[in-house]
Structures are given as C-alpha cells and as structure tokens.
Amino acid sequence: MREVEVKALVMDPTQNMPVLLLRDLQSSKVVPVWIGQPEATSIAMVLQQREFPRPLAHDLIKAILKGLGGDLDMVVIDSIQDSTYFATLHIRDHLGKTLEIDARPSDSIAIALRLGSPIYVSEEVFQVAAVEMPTVEDERQDFPEDRFRAFVESEMKLADFKRFVSEGGV
Amino acid sequence: MREVEVKALVMDPTQNMPVLLLRDLQSSKVVPVWIGQPEATSIAMVLQQREFPRPLAHDLIKAILKGLGGDLDMVVIDSIQDSTYFATLHIRDHLGKTLEIDARPSDSIAIALRLGSPIYVSEEVFQVAAVEMPTVEDERQDFPEDRFRAFVESEMKLADFKRFVSEGGV
Numbered sequence: 001m002r003e004v005e006v007k008a009l010v011m012d013p014t015q016n017m018p019v020l021l022l023r024d025l026q027s028s029k030v031v032p033v034w035i036g037q038p039e040a041t042s043i044a045m046v047l048q049q050r051e052f053p054r055p056l057a058h059d060l061i062k063a064i065l066k067g068l069g070g071d072l073d074m075v076v077i078d079s080i081q082d083s084t085y086f087a088t089l090h091i092r093d094h095l096g097k098t099l100e101i102d103a104r105p106s107d108s109i110a111i112a113l114r115l116g117s118p119i120y121v122s123e124e125v126f127q128v129a130a131v132e133m134p135t136v137e138d139e140r141q142d143f144p145e146d147r148f149r150a151f152v153e154s155e156m157k158l159a160d161f162k163r164f165v166s167e168g169g170v
Numbered sequence: 171m172r173e174v175e176v177k178a179l180v181m182d183p184t185q186n187m188p189v190l191l192l193r194d195l196q197s198s199k200v201v202p203v204w205i206g207q208p209e210a211t212s213i214a215m216v217l218q219q220r221e222f223p224r225p226l227a228h229d230l231i232k233a234i235l236k237g238l239g240g241d242l243d244m245v246v247i248d249s250i251q252d253s254t255y256f257a258t259l260h261i262r263d264h265l266g267k268t269l270e271i272d273a274r275p276s277d278s279i280a281i282a283l284r285l286g287s288p289i290y291v292s293e294e295v296f297q298v299a300a301v302e303m304p305t306v307e308d309e310r311q312d313f314p315e316d317r318f319r320a321f322v323e324s325e326m327k328l329a330d331f332k333r334f335v336s337e338g339g340v
Contacts, residue, residue: 057227
C-alpha cells in the first residue's frame with residue numbers, strides 16, 4: 001500500500017467532472033480519481049478550510065463517529081473494476097475493534113480529510129492508475145489517456161475550483 | 171411535536187428544486203421542505219426501494235451507526251429561521267446514552283428512512299409551515315405561497331421524480 005495526499009481537486013473539462021489528484025508520498029506520481037459534484041464540493045470545503053452554514057453529510061459522519069467513541073484509522077482505495085474505484089473505511093470502535101466499511105473513494109476522502117486520517121492506495125490500484133504528476137513545463141507525453149491530458153491542458157487548480165463551486169457547484 | 175411521514179417527493183418547477191412533503195399523521199396537513207438534489211436522489215432511492223451500485227453517504231452513516239452499536243431514536247425538525255429548517259438527530263449509543271447532532275432535514279430524513287426511525291416536526295415549525303395536502307379536486311385556494319401553488323399545479327409525484335433522477339439527478 002502507498003500513502004497518498006490530496007494534491008489537487010481539478011475539473012476534467014472533457015467530462016465536466018471533478019477529479020481528485022492523489023499524490024504518492026514516495027514518488028512524483030499521482031492517482032487521478034473522478035468523483036461526483038456533491039462529493040467534490042464537500043472535499044473542496046475542507047481543502048479551503050471553509051465551512052457550510054449547515055453541516056454536510058460528511059460532517060454528520062464525523063460527528064456520529066466521534067460521538068459514538070469511534071475513530072477512523074485510515075481509508076484504503078483497494079481496487080478498480082470497470083473504471084470504478086472501491087474503497088474501505090477502517091473504523092475503530094470504543095473497544096479498539098476494527099470495522100471495515102465498503103465506501104466510494106470520494107466519501108472516504110471527504111471523511112478522512114475531516115478527521116485527519118491517512119489515505120492509502122493499494123499497490124494494485126497504483127500500478128493500474130498512477131501517472132506522472134502534471135507540471136506546466138511538462139511536454140505532456142506521459143499521460144496515457146486523452147481525457148487526462150485534456151484536463152491537464154486546462155491547468156485548473158484549486159483556485160479555479162473555487163469559482164466552479166461558487167457558480168453553482170453547491 | 172407531531173410525527174410525520176414522507177408523503178411525496180416532488181419537483182418545484184419555479185425553483186427547479188425537489189420538495190419533500192411531510193404529512194402529519196394526525197391531520198391532513200403537510201409540511202413542505204425544499205431540499206438539495208443529491209439528498210433528494212438519496213431519499214428517492216429509499217422510497218423506490220432501489221439501491222445504488224455503490225453506497226451513498228447516507229448508507230455509510232447507517233453502516234457506521236450500526237457498526238458502532240448505536241441507533242437512531244428519531245429525527246426532529248426543530249425550527250425554521252430565514253426559510254432554513256434545522257433538524258436534530260437523536261442517536262442512542264451502545265450504553266443507552268442519547269446524543270443530539272445538528273443536521274439538515276434532508277440528511278436527517280435520508281438517514282431516518284434507511285433506519286426505519288420516526289420523523290417529528292416541532293409544533294413551532296408545524297404552525298409556521300404546514301399547509302393542506304394538495305389534491306386533484308382541490309381548488310388550490312389553501313396554499314399561502316405562489317411557489318407552492320405552482321408545484322402543486324404540476325401534479326408531479328414520485329413516478330415523475332423517477333424520470334428526473336434517471337435524466338441526470340445522479
């Protein structure tokens with residue numbers, strides 16, 4: 001398994017979908033994960049250290065988990081099937097027992113960021129999905145898929161995502 | 171407090187927003203609650219007894235709550251301020267202690283429906299927000315607000331909402 005961090009939340013203009021870039025802490029590679037707009041909004045709120053006036057579903061999960069004496073040890077993006085990523089929440093209850101709960105990567109990451117829990121990607125997923133981190137100087141020859149190249153060319157970063165959110169992402 | 175049930179999930183075409191109709195079990199009145207599209211989709215899935223291929227955030231809340239030995243005693247829509255409704259999740263932990271967690275009505279109802287927990291509306295909210303349940307024969311003179319009258323005229327019911335969901339609500 002490889003620990004990753006949320007490097008950026010960008011827009012893929014070809015699919016008009018938000019993409020999370022998860023950077024491997026041990027290399028310069030990133031795993032792109034396409035997610036839904038509500039989950040992207042929820043993740044953007046944490047990355048921007050902003051809060052909604054009212055709690056989102058992921059805020060409720062944090063409150064319930066803490067209120068019941070549990071904690072989130074880690075989230076793991078375990079596998080990929082037909083372009084769908086599967087993740088697991090590793091939750092520890094008040095007795096120290098671990099529960100594994102099947103989840104989408106987007107929800108998992110939105111929760112992990114709120115609780116300061118580490119995010120891992122399985123070696124299997126990493127081998128299939130990781131690409132070199134895009135940079136401005138990059139000749140853009142390293143990206144295997146057109147759709148990924150397309151959003152890299154748009155050079156959207158978190159600042160741009162802010163506009164997306166304020167223009168109706170919520 | 172008045173116990174309510176989810177009578178219908180309809181579209182308000184004037185605002186292009188989903189509206190939940192919560193019917194008072196002791197009268198013919200309903201409390202309309204405008205909600206966001208992601209939460210409406212999640213609620214529609216339960217009302218239609220359908221499941222997403224992957225768990226939604228509200229499914230995670232159910233799994234976490236049950237996994238940690240908790241339960242949801244009830245949800246209460248407590249108050250209304252500037253057209254925003256406030257709700258509380260009344261959660262019981264494994265020792266029988268009750269936690270009260272601030273939540274949006276939409277999330278609260280999506281969770282209550284998954285756990286089979288009762289939904290209540292405070293007398294304060296009921297007095298401010300309740301209207302007569304719309305019917306086809308109705309002369310439509312009982313609805314205080316144009317926007318409410320407008321969506322009643324559209325006669326959208328759950329069947330129509332299905333189409334809304336399949337056309338991109340997800």
